[in-house]
Amino acid sequence: MENSILHLATTGEQMNQEKYEDLWDRPGYLVRRLHQVHIGLFTQACGELDLTAVQFAILSVLCTDAELDQLSISKLVGIDRTSGADVIKRLVNRGLATRERSKQDRRALIVRITDAGRRTVRDVRPLMEDVQDKMVSPLTDEEYEVFMRALRKMVEANNEASRAPMRKRV
Amino acid sequence: MENSILHLATTGEQMNQEKYEDLWDRPGYLVRRLHQVHIGLFTQACGELDLTAVQFAILSVLCTDAELDQLSISKLVGIDRTSGADVIKRLVNRGLATRERSKQDRRALIVRITDAGRRTVRDVRPLMEDVQDKMVSPLTDEEYEVFMRALRKMVEANNEASRAPMRKRV
DNA sequence: CATTAATCTACAGTATACTCCTTAATTTGG
DNA sequence: CCAAATTAAGGAGTATACTGTAGATTAATG
Numbered sequence: 108m109e110n111s112i113l114h115l116a117t118t119g120e121q122m123n124q125e126k127y128e129d130l131w132d133r134p135g136y137l138v139r140r141l142h143q144v145h146i147g148l149f150t151q152a153c154g155e156l157d158l159t160a161v162q163f164a165i166l167s168v169l170c171t172d173a174e175l176d177q178l179s180i181s182k183l184v185g186i187d188r189t190s191g192a193d194v195i196k197r198l199v200n201r202g203l204a205t206r207e208r209s210k211q212d213r214r215a216l217i218v219r220i221t222d223a224g225r226r227t228v229r230d231v232r233p234l235m236e237d238v239q240d241k242m243v244s245p246l247t248d249e250e251y252e253v254f255m256r257a258l259r260k261m262v263e264a265n266n267e268a269s270r271a272p273m274r275k276r277v
Numbered sequence: 278m279e280n281s282i283l284h285l286a287t288t289g290e291q292m293n294q295e296k297y298e299d300l301w302d303r304p305g306y307l308v309r310r311l312h313q314v315h316i317g318l319f320t321q322a323c324g325e326l327d328l329t330a331v332q333f334a335i336l337s338v339l340c341t342d343a344e345l346d347q348l349s350i351s352k353l354v355g356i357d358r359t360s361g362a363d364v365i366k367r368l369v370n371r372g373l374a375t376r377e378r379s380k381q382d383r384r385a386l387i388v389r390i391t392d393a394g395r396r397t398v399r400d401v402r403p404l405m406e407d408v409q410d411k412m413v414s415p416l417t418d419e420e421y422e423v424f425m426r427a428l429r430k431m432v433e434a435n436n437e438a439s440r441a442p443m444r445k446r447v
Numbered sequence: 448c449a450t451t452a453a454t455c456t457a458c459a460g461t462a463t464a465c466t467c468c469t470t471a472a473t474t475t476g477g
Numbered sequence: 478c479c480a481a482a483t484t485a486a487g488g489a490g491t492a493t494a495c496t497g498t499a500g501a502t503t504a505a506t507g
Contacts, residue, residue, distance in 0.1 A: 131429060
């Protein structure tokens with residue numbers, strides 16, 4: 108009987124009781140911290156140009172796909188429509204993008220990148236790559252591969268959870 | 278000569294040129310997405326109790342360590358002091374914590390968890406564990422281990438970058 | 448063809464997470 | 478012991494990322 112208890116203690120059943128006890132054992136907590144690390148690194152790298160990671164992501168998709176409305180852009184970079192509209196508004200204010208009503212669909216606002224926007228992307232791109240390299244520099248090649256695969260799997264599997272979280276009103 | 282070019286093409290030197298071309302190949306982008314996934318899952322799970330992940334993290338550390346000032350709490354959960362003060366203010370407003378001046382150091386505000394706060398932690402804890410389980414559910418056990426190790430390594434190595442990012446004023 | 452449904456944007460509001468600047472209290476060095 | 482540096486907090490301001498609601502336009506359906 109004592110043996111069965113000992114057996115349970117070695118099977119991980121008991122470990123699960125305190126699986127997420129420490130903050131550093133909670134994947135969600137570590138993801139938030141790493142997200143902040145990335146923002147910090149990106150901001151340090153682009154301090155002169157004063158471009159955020161999300162602003163750069165939007166300018167990136169505008170570089171390849173021209174003729175995009177605000178909602179499509181928000182979906183492509185994985186942010187909420189209102190957040191996207193906010194960011195785009197700032198990009199337009201800074202002359203990095205333009206916005207005009209679509210002729211096909213007068214509800215939609217077509218966003219286009221300007222020459223200044225393209226120059227900014229060209230300047231920021233190597234800095235962004237340095238940021239990625241620095242962030243993952245503690246990892247071995249194998250850890251990097253597993254880490255990226257794991258990220259993609261989790262984001263894809265829980266994609267519907269990242270939008271419309273249905274918060275209760277206070 | 279042609280062989281040397283072919284050789285280069287197989288060594289990954291060329292691959293690096295477009296290493297971060299796609300958004301889904303950028304670790305920083307995926308980390309942001311997964312962070313949003315976690316927030317979404319947490320908010321769905323705690324919709325009734327209306328507690329955010331950061332609020333829960335702060336209540337968690339208050340459960341174990343009593344007698345903490347705002348700055349120590351912010352450092353423990355890894356957020357900026359002003360963000361921490363904001364969150365704590367809301368917790369106090371909702372009766373989940375109390376705040377009073379320290380007698381030893383009259384600059385510091387000592388934060389304590391209330392009975393209602395402890396009840397909330399007790400109620401939310403299993404929900405939080407479900408959220409963690411659901412988020413990492415697409416991973417194999419081995420992938421989970423590597424993923425968590427990779428997260429810890431990156432957060433520790435770049436810890437100083439997560440605060441004081443020195444943004445240029447607009 | 449008219450009514451309904453779906454779509455795109457805008458606006459107001461909240462939470463997190465920072466910035467910089469200031470004030471107050473404590474510690475430290477000469 | 479007193480001036481200087483440090484530390485804790487607060488206030489104002491910004492960016493991201495949501496909520497919900499509303500208005501305008503387009504698409505779909507009886």
